[in-house]
Amino acid sequence: MSDKERANFGSKLGIILASAGSAVGLGNIWRFPCEVGENGGAAFILVYLVCVFFLGVPVMVSEFLIGRHSHANTATAYQILAPRTPWKTVGLMGVFAGFLILSYYTVVAGWTLEYMVSATAGRLSGAKDFTRHFNEFVANPWKPVLYMTVFMLLTHAVIVRGVKDGIEKFSKVMMPMLLLIIGILVVCSFSMPGSSEGLRFLLKPDFSKITAKVVLSAMGQAFFSLSLGMGCLCTYASYFGKEANLMKTAGSVALIDTIVAVMSGFIIFPAVYSVPGLSPDAGPGLVFVTLPNVFNIAFGNIPWLGYLFSVMFYVLLVLAALTSTISLHEVATAYIHESYGISRRKGAYIVTGGCIVLGALCSLSFGVLSDFKLGGMILFDCFDFLSAKFLMPLGGMLISLFTGWYLDRRLVWEEVTNDGKLRISFFRFYIFLLRYVAPLAIGVIFVNELLRS
């Protein structure tokens, strides 16, 4: 397909909002606060910030330049930049990882959809055993599968509209809505009695908790949260125009992603601390078990406020998850469309159908298929391990080696400076990070994760 026929994002704002939409997701609102709760509050946040800006941003710029230079899906991009070399595998690994992540991520996205519906219907109000509620729901043989399927179809509906009329248009509506809801919820959460205790927890660094393992978790979290290492942002960048400033865009995306993650902490911790006896280090159950309790107990006297808070919170989760599933879907759709000459619409159907089947299996692994284990893990955990803990860090390391060592320095410079039109002061530092710091640091996470499991 010639460059002229290929779709492009229409505006700079569209580029930033679509890429930030990919980055901002359940990783920020669900996973980040759990990690902060378990790993020493502000101290973890500081380590996380270092990982985002010194490892995440350089790798993001690399993905951007690979995508924009080649104007192709992530698998073809490596073939164009490194013809007849094994580098093509990096792109293929990305497509495969995206497919796996989409399959299990949509299961959790489906849970958020069910919680949004339940919250709106008032089913999360009143005293209840929310642990039992959650465990029974995820183990149910059809309900979570149904919600996962609906979520996948919502994603599909955006993808088939195309890059400009689908992805860009929806990101431009959903991201501002998401940011507005976050702002409202932060204010609500701060105004709860006892919330200062939560703020103190979040702002007081406990450096005694920072061990090597915690540093590695922070790096892994930064990669997952910024959607790095699997070609998502490379695919989006293939739709960037010539005038996009790659460094600035990467900086803005990282900033928005980090602000949303920290704000989610500001929403969750003051709220959790306002109810005595609830624990902030509840792990993954935090948003599905602890928070429904908070909404009920803390707002016991003003139930309508609790109702509003809970509905808005789950709408926020659904929006965040949707902008991420769209970007994951696009990686595989663009690949099938461009590499096999299948129409975009048909390609999207193949991806949606395949992910619904795999997603159903992942969902059922919490219930009827819980005895089926691969490497000692249920299917959901196995997919998470293989993609987020194995393929993403490996992809991130290879991408930094590819840009730092393999690619012609002149090509990298031309992409980053838009053929010399932009003044980029840290170009050498950027190359240094890519050549030495990123591969070494990511290599350490990678080996460590493998040894731990």
Ligand code: PHE
């Ligand atoms: N960054 C997303 C999140 O934080 C997850 C994601 C990973 C999306 C990889 C796309 C690619 O939830």
